[in-house]
Amino acid sequence: MSVFTLSQAEREKSLLPQLAELTAHHRENSEGYDRILSSLGIARDAAFASIADLPWLPVRMFKTHDLRSIPESEIFKTLTSSGTTGAGASRIYLDKAAAGAQTKQLGATLQEVLGGERLPMLMVDTIGIIKNRRSFSARGAGVLGMANFGRKHTYVLDENDEPDVEAVKTFLATYGDKPFLIFGFTFMVWQYLYEVAREHKLDLSNGILIHSGGWKKLIDRAVDNTEFRRRFKEDTGLTRIHNYYGMIEQIGTVFLEGPSGNSLYCPDFADVVIRNPETWEEQPVGEPGVIEVVSTLPHSYPGHVLLTEDLGVYNGIDDGDWPGKHFSVMGRLPKAEARGCSDTFQGAAA
Amino acid sequence: MTLNQRFPLSDAIEVDKLVEELRAEPVGGRLRVGDPRVVEFLTKFARKLLAPATARRFPELASLGFFLRKGEIAKALSTLETSGDALRFPRGLVFHVPPANVDTIFVYSWALSALAGNHNVVRVSSRSAGAAETVLEALNAALSEVDADTAAAITATQRMITYDRSDAISGALSVAADLRVIWGGDASVAALRKYPLAPHARDLTFPDRSSFAVASVRGWHEASETERRGAAEGFYNDSYWFDQAACSSPRAVFWVGDEAGAREAGQEFRKLLAEVLAKKQHVTEPAMAVQKRVSAYGAAVDGLVNGIEFQGNGIVTLELADPAILPREWLGAGTFANARVDTLSDLVPIVLRKDQTVGQFGFSKEELTQFVTELAGRGVDRVVPFGSALTFSAIWDGYDLLTEFSRLVTVQA
Numbered sequence: 124m125s126v127f128t129l130s131q132a133e134r135e136k137s138l139l140p141q142l143a144e145l146t147a148h149h150r151e152n153s154e155g156y157d158r159i160l161s162s163l164g165i166a167r168d169a170a171f172a173s174i175a176d177l178p179w180l181p182v183r184m185f186k187t188h189d190l191r192s193i194p195e196s197e198i199f200k201t202l203t204s205s206g207t208t209g210a211g212a213s214r215i216y217l218d219k220a221a222a223g224a225q226t227k228q229l230g231a232t233l234q235e236v237l238g239g240e241r242l243p244m245l246m247v248d249t250i251g252i253i254k255n256r257r258s259f260s261a262r263g264a265g266v267l268g269m270a271n272f273g274r275k276h277t278y279v280l281d282e283n284d285e286p287d288v289e290a291v292k293t294f295l296a297t298y299g300d301k302p303f304l305i306f307g308f309t310f311m312v313w314q315y316l317y318e319v320a321r322e323h324k325l326d327l328s329n330g331i332l333i334h335s336g337g338w339k340k341l342i343d344r345a346v347d348n349t350e351f352r353r354r355f356k357e358d359t360g361l362t363r364i365h366n367y368y369g370m371i372e373q374i375g376t377v378f379l380e381g382p383s384g385n386s387l388y389c390p391d392f393a394d395v396v397i398r399n400p401e402t403w404e405e406q407p408v409g410e411p412g413v414i415e416v417v418s419t420l421p422h423s424y425p426g427h428v429l430l431t432e433d434l435g436v437y438n439g440i441d442d443g444d445w446p447g448k449h450f451s452v453m454g455r456l457p458k459a460e461a462r463g464c465s466d467t468f469q470g471a472a473a
Numbered sequence: 474m475t476l477n478q479r480f481p482l483s484d485a486i487e488v489d490k491l492v493e494e495l496r497a498e499p500v501g502g503r504l505r506v507g508d509p510r511v512v513e514f515l516t517k518f519a520r521k522l523l524a525p526a527t528a529r530r531f532p533e534l535a536s537l538g539f540f541l542r543k544g545e546i547a548k549a550l551s552t553l554e555t556s557g558d559a560l561r562f563p564r565g566l567v568f569h570v571p572p573a574n575v576d577t578i579f580v581y582s583w584a585l586s587a588l589a590g591n592h593n594v595v596r597v598s599s600r601s602a603g604a605a606e607t608v609l610e611a612l613n614a615a616l617s618e619v620d621a622d623t624a625a626a627i628t629a630t631q632r633m634i635t636y637d638r639s640d641a642i643s644g645a646l647s648v649a650a651d652l653r654v655i656w657g658g659d660a661s662v663a664a665l666r667k668y669p670l671a672p673h674a675r676d677l678t679f680p681d682r683s684s685f686a687v688a689s690v691r692g693w694h695e696a697s698e699t700e701r702r703g704a705a706e707g708f709y710n711d712s713y714w715f716d717q718a719a720c721s722s723p724r725a726v727f728w729v730g731d732e733a734g735a736r737e738a739g740q741e742f743r744k745l746l747a748e749v750l751a752k753k754q755h756v757t758e759p760a761m762a763v764q765k766r767v768s769a770y771g772a773a774v775d776g777l778v779n780g781i782e783f784q785g786n787g788i789v790t791l792e793l794a795d796p797a798i799l800p801r802e803w804l805g806a807g808t809f810a811n812a813r814v815d816t817l818s819d820l821v822p823i824v825l826r827k828d829q830t831v832g833q834f835g836f837s838k839e840e841l842t843q844f845v846t847e848l849a850g851r852g853v854d855r856v857v858p859f860g861s862a863l864t865f866s867a868i869w870d871g872y873d874l875l876t877e878f879s880r881l882v883t884v885q886a
Contacts, residue, residue: 155774162773162781162792181767188774400759401786413759432763456760 126231126390127379127445134394134447135174141419142427143171146178149425152192156180156425175396175405179415179428182213182372191216191424202264204371213372221423225375226271228420232377232390233272235445236365237331243298244273245291245330247307247316249280262308264371269306269333279307279315286319295325302329308336309366313346321358328360335367335377339454348451352384368452372426376418381444387452388445393418395448397437398430400456408437411453432456476636479597480612481628488645491632495566495592496649499629501622504590506561506879507550510623511587516543517618521611531604533714533863537577540865541584549867550588553875558883563590565651567878570665572657573598580608581865582654582874583631589878592630594646599635609633644668652677652878658720677877679870682829683801684862686711686723687817690730692835693738704834705745707860711832713755714863716806721830721862725799725810727820729836735813743788750787750807757786757807765789765805772800778810797823817844821851828852829870832862 129137150157150167160178171177184190191198193216200222202215217225252263253270270276277294281287294303305327307316312334320327332355338347346354348366355361368387369377378387378395389395396415397406406412414435421427434453443449475485486494504511521527522538539545555561567586571579583595597605612633616624636642647653647668655665658681670676686708693701712722728735757765769789772778777800780792789808793799796812796819814820817840831853833841841856854871857864867874 158773158776158779159770159781162770162779164780180770181763183763183767184770184774187767187771190774400762413763430763430766432760456763457758458760 124231125235126228126392127235127388127447129391130441130446131448134389134391138392138394138417138419139171139174142174142177142417145419145422145427146171148422149192149427153190153425155188155190156192174394174417177417177428179396179430180425182370182429182431185213185215185372185424185426186211189214189216190426193218193423197423202371202374204264215371215374215426216424217374218423221421224422225420226268227375228390228392229268229375229377230272232379233333235379236333236363236382237272237304238302241272241274242302242304242331243275243277243294244270244304244306245277245279245294245316246270247279247305247312247334249282249284250278251282265308265335266306273304273306279319286315288319288323291319291325292323295327299326299329302331305330305332305334305361307332307334309334309338309351310336310340313341313344313351317355317359321354326360327355328362330361331363331365332361333365333367335369337452337455348385370416370429370431372429373416373418373421375420376416378416378450381449383444385451386438386443386449388443388449389447391447392420395435395450397435397450406437408439411436413456414450414452474639474641476634476642478632478634479609480631480633481616482613488642491594491634492566492645492649495594495630495632497629499626501626504563504587504592504626504630506553506563506590507588508590510619510626511590512543512546513623514615514619514627515541515546515584515588518611518615521615522608527607527611531607533577534604534607536864537580537608540581546588549585549875552867552873553589553879555881558885559881560884561879561881563592564878564880565591566649567591567593567652567654568646568650569593569595569654570656570661571595571597572661573600577604577608578656578865579605579633582656583633585867585874586654586878587631589875591652591878593632594650595633596646597633597635599637640668650674655679677872681827682720682870683827684721684723684830684832685725685727685799685828686832686834686859687727687729687820687836688738688742688833689835689840690728690734690738693742694734696835701741702745704859705742705749707858708742708746708832708834709749709753710860711862712809713750713753713807716761717808718803718806719863723809723830723832723862724801724804725793725812727796728811728813729815729817729819730813731815732813739811743784743790747784747788750785755787761806762786765808768804768808772804772810796820799823801825801827817841818847820844821847824848824852826852829854830862831856832859833857834859 150160165178197218198216199219200217203212246266248266253267277290279286279291352364355364366380367377376393378389381388394417397412398415399406399412411434414431414433416431417428433455435450436453437448437450440448474488476488477485519538519541522534528535553561569582571582579595579597583593586593647670651674653670654677655662656679662678662680728739769781769791772791773781777794777798778791779794782790787807791810793810793812796814799810833856
């Protein structure tokens with residue numbers, strides 16, 4: 124069952140009623156969310172003409188306020204992430220159903236590129252990242268979430284964060300002649316897997332790489348997505364590479380890079396809207412704007428329509444590897460800074 | 474332990490050496506209150522700030538230049554004239570810690586202290602840019618335009634320095650000072666208070682403050698089209714010059730009068746304000762626009778507001794659920810809480826000690842005096858017309874600065 128099937132018109136038709144219903148559901152069950160929409164003058168029975176018409180929340184709201192649509196007694200899992208802005212951590216509340224749904228839908232999304240069975244898995248991280256199960260870093264949560272989709276996990280880094288070349292060689296000798304899964308954060312995959320594989324002439328041609336986490340650190344090394352793919356192909360034989368875009372505030376929803384590379388696609392239960400930051404209208408293909416992510420997964424908290432702090436651009440609609448909109452992420456919005464009388468940074472005076 | 478000397482431009486120096494130099498008596502004798510050498514230097518410096526190219530680039534420096542013109546200085550000094558048995562003298566060595574992000578405050582603080590005849594060491598933020606750099610250039614340039622003796626006296630007694638965080642340096646300057654002046658809000662005050670002062674010395678602190686505006690519905694009705702436009706323009710300067718983050722910039726607007734009149738006046742005022750933003754080609758960066766949404770929506774979640782209105786990204790109006798609960802923190806450049814009250818007296822119980830400036834439109838002097846009298850010192854340090862909120866004055870945060878920067882000696886024969 125592929126989840127990359129709906130054309131944009133079909134997606135509107137299928138998702139809009141679900142999202143409108145979710146909006147009503149969250150108004151009913153999250154007083155804070157209802158207060159926002161009421162303050163904006165959006166009537167409770169308002170009709171929405173399209174997905175782009177739905178009211179959005181800035182993703183940072185989950186850093187500054189507790190917003191949930193379930194009573195405290197039903198909280199099954201609280202996810203926290205510290206963002207890159209340093210504005211505290213997002214708090215995302217899941218009940219049992221939401222936790223189940225997000226795992227299931229992430230699986231359905233990844234199945235598109237992994238096939239039905241669990242593959243032997245190389246983790247480009249250290250086992251230490253998931254040791255402390257009581258407090259997850261976003262990275263730990265990502266690693267743990269992905270671990271479910273593989274078996275026979277081998278960690279590329281040892282306890283001291285040093286590449287464990289022998290472990291990787293052993294893994295490849297055992298499983299390297301059939302498809303295997305590789306997971307890691309983009310920067311670490313480059314620094315620890317690519318560089319080690321090139322140096323030791325490792326053959327990764329049966330690998331399927333799933334990676335995420337932004338290009339900021341790699342741009343300094345003049346490596347963009349195209350270069351990343353080219354070098355992996357030339358130096359290690361790895362060609363099945365899928366970057367994905369997702370965030371803890373919409374856990375379970377990932378926008379996945381298609382087989383031909385350089386464009387991210389929406390699974391059938393999600394969509395994306397690129398907005399002009401001046402007018403907040405939707406941008407046409409090719410015009411950069413702020414990325415809004417839309418998903419029918421968030422039932423337990425009002426996170427179904429979120430404005431991110433990332434810039435992106437539509438590369439096309441219904442004309443790529445898979446149906447629907449496909450887009451690229453171009454980086455983060457620069458931080459808002461204000462002048463003023465108060466020195467807001469730490470230890471300003473001392 | 475070395476620090477960089479930005480004015481007078483000179484080699485890095487050890488803090489102990491700096492204190493020793495600042496303690497020495499300058500060529501031509503000790504500085505006095507209103508010392509002509511300081512006056513001469515300041516007026517040369519002011520002229521540089523008022524140069525058209527500079528004033529166009531940094532309007533706030535033009536205000537500063539105006540403040541330091543010869544006539545203005547004389548006016549300020551005349552308030553210090555003593556009578557009877559008292560004679561006025563400088564305090565000695567003053568250590569100034571200005572805020573990092575308002576580029577001009579350090580100059581006002583320093584200039585008034587120098588006028589009072591003090592030796593000064595000013596810690597300029599190493600993050601300072603733009604206007605602050607221009608100020609330092611102008612100071613150094615002015616030094617070569619005064620006679621040699623004046624230049625020598627200024628160089629010996631006035632220093633602007635930068636240094637990275639250092640307990641040793643902040644500690645040494647604090648213990649050497651006769652007066653320490655701390656701007657930059659609560660956090661800066663708390664950070665500096667860790668360093669002991671000499672027993673006779675004291676702090677002059679400028680903690681976090683907040684400000685609001687009041688507009689008379691009747692006054693708005695009686696105002697001409699030109700006056701209304703002027704109000705919007707003044708309010709723009711008060712609010713947007715420093716991204717509404719200056720402590721004197723209004724964060725809330727209270728319309729005083731009847732409900733229908735307040736609604737109508739408020740709408741017209743915001744329409745005019747939007748026109749000013751368009752005319753000034755005001756740009757709200759996307760990140761700031763997002764920040765404003767986060768703040769506005771957050772205020773709604775908290776139950777503080779029951780209406781949010783956007784006029785583009787530039788102006789966000791938050792209708793307060795209860796005028797008595799107003800946001801005093803910064804919510805993003807161009808975010809205004811809005812509420813109506815029947816009379817100025819209704820605002821009295823709302824005012825806190827933290828409230829600094831009340832920008833006003835359309836009230837008579839009598840009405841405002843009555844309001845301040847009713848406040849009876851609970852808060853508010855200044856009431857100014859729209860457009861003057863950011864105008865610095867020698868009386869600030871309730872202090873007469875020249876008086877604070879000097880001391881009295883009484884003589885009885």
